[in-house]
Amino acid sequence: MPDETAMMQIGELAERTEMSLRTIRHYDEVGLLTPSGRSEGGFRLYTHDDYLRLMVIRRMKPLGFSLDEMAELLRVVGALDGAGGPEGTGGADGAGGVGGPEGAGEPDAEGDVRAQATRASLAAFVDETVERRAKLERQLAMADEFLELLRARLR
Numbered sequence: 001m002p003d004e005t006a007m008m009q010i011g012e013l014a015e016r017t018e019m020s021l022r023t024i025r026h027y028d029e030v031g032l033l034t035p036s037g038r039s040e041g042g043f044r045l046y047t048h049d050d051y052l053r054l055m056v057i058r059r060m061k062p063l064g065f066s067l068d069e070m071a072e073l074l075r076v077v078g079a080l081d082g083a084g085g086p087e088g089t090g091g092a093d094g095a096g097g098v099g100g101p102e103g104a105g106e107p108d109a110e111g112d113v114r115a116q117a118t119r120a121s122l123a124a125f126v127d128e129t130v131e132r133r134a135k136l137e138r139q140l141a142m143a144d145e146f147l148e149l150l151r152a153r154l155r
Contacts, residue, residue, distance in 0.1 A: 007037060007045040017054050030067055032057060032074065063132040076121045
C-alpha cells in the first residue's frame with residue numbers, strides 16, 4: 001500500500017495512473033486536478049488524495065463524460081465526503097462539507113436539504129454511468145462480432 005502522506009511529482013503520478021504528463025497538466029489548467037503543493041524548484045506535487053481524484057477522472061473518461069461533468073461529479077463526491085472546498089474542488093481539510101455552520105455539532109435543516117440534493121446528484125450520475133456502460137457494452141459486442149468475421153476469413 002502506498003504511503004498516503006508522501007508527495008509525488010507529476011512524473012510519478014503519470015506513471016501510477018498510466019496517464020500522460022500533458023493530460024495531467026491540462027487537468028490542472030482547467031481546474032480538475034490542482035496540485036497540492038509545489039517543490040522548491042516549482043515542480044507540481046501531488047498527494048494520495050490527488051491520485052484518487054485523478055483515478056476518478058480517468059475512470060470517467062472512457063464513458064465520455066465532459067470536463068464539466070467530471071468537475072460536477074468531483075464536487076458531489078467531495079461534498080459527500082465532507083471535503084468539498086469553497087469551489088467544490090475537494091480537499092483533505094473537511095472544509096465546506098455538508099452540514100450546519102462551522103463548529104456546529106449537528107447538521108441543520110438546510111444542511112439536510114443540501115445532503116439530500118447531493119445524494120440525488122450522485123444517484124443521477126450513477127444512472128447516467130449505467131446507461132453509458134451499457135452503450136460501451138453494446139459497442140464491445142459489435143467489435144467482438146466484427147473481429148470474429150475477420151478471423152473467419154483467415155480460416
